[in-house]
Amino acid sequence: xxxxxxxxxxxxxxxxxxxxxxxxxxxxxxxxxxxxxxxxxxxxxxxxxxxxxxxxxxxxxxxxxxxxxxxxxxxxxxxxxxxxxxxxxxxxxxxxxxxxxxxxxxxxxxxxxxxxxxxxxxxxxxxxxxxxxxxxxxxxx
Numbered sequence: 001x002x003x004x005x006x007x008x009x010x011x012x013x014x015x016x017x018x019x020x021x022x023x024x025x026x027x028x029x030x031x032x033x034x035x036x037x038x039x040x041x042x043x044x045x046x047x048x049x050x051x052x053x054x055x056x057x058x059x060x061x062x063x064x065x066x067x068x069x070x071x072x073x074x075x076x077x078x079x080x081x082x083x084x085x086x087x088x089x090x091x092x093x094x095x096x097x098x099x100x101x102x103x104x105x106x107x108x109x110x111x112x113x114x115x116x117x118x119x120x121x122x123x124x125x126x127x128x129x130x131x132x133x134x135x136x137x138x139x140x141x
Contacts, residue, residue, distance in 0.1 A: 001009075022028065033040070046053055063069040 063072060
């Protein structure tokens with residue numbers, strides 16, 4: 001097992017433990033809704049501290065039931081996960097494409113159609129000082 005595989009397995013085990021342990025240990029059994037969420041907990045804490053508290057604004061859309069609210073939240077999470085997966089997929093594809101292009105690109109002086117290194121830049125402007133060679137300027141763009 002490679003090091004990355006071991007790390008991934010440990011991370012998956014930790015996530016599973018975070019999901020199962022609260023249920024197995026009975027955390028939240030003393031509450032009416034043990035895993036209701038942070039919004040309900042915050043509202044309860046605020047009304048206990050200041051019973052006359054008035055919210056600054058009301059929600060733009062109030063779902064008719066808790067199930068619809070949960071469904072919208074799940075949809076939001078799915079769209080976010082899709083955007084992240086698309087981003088990482090595009091990034092990986094670009095990296096793999098660059099690696100593939102790098103592998104297919106011949107190394108200068110080693111390809112079958114190139115001669116020796118001394119002939120590779122004959123007639124170019126790169127080394128105009130060779131004795132016995134006439135260098136033409138060629139077309140300029």
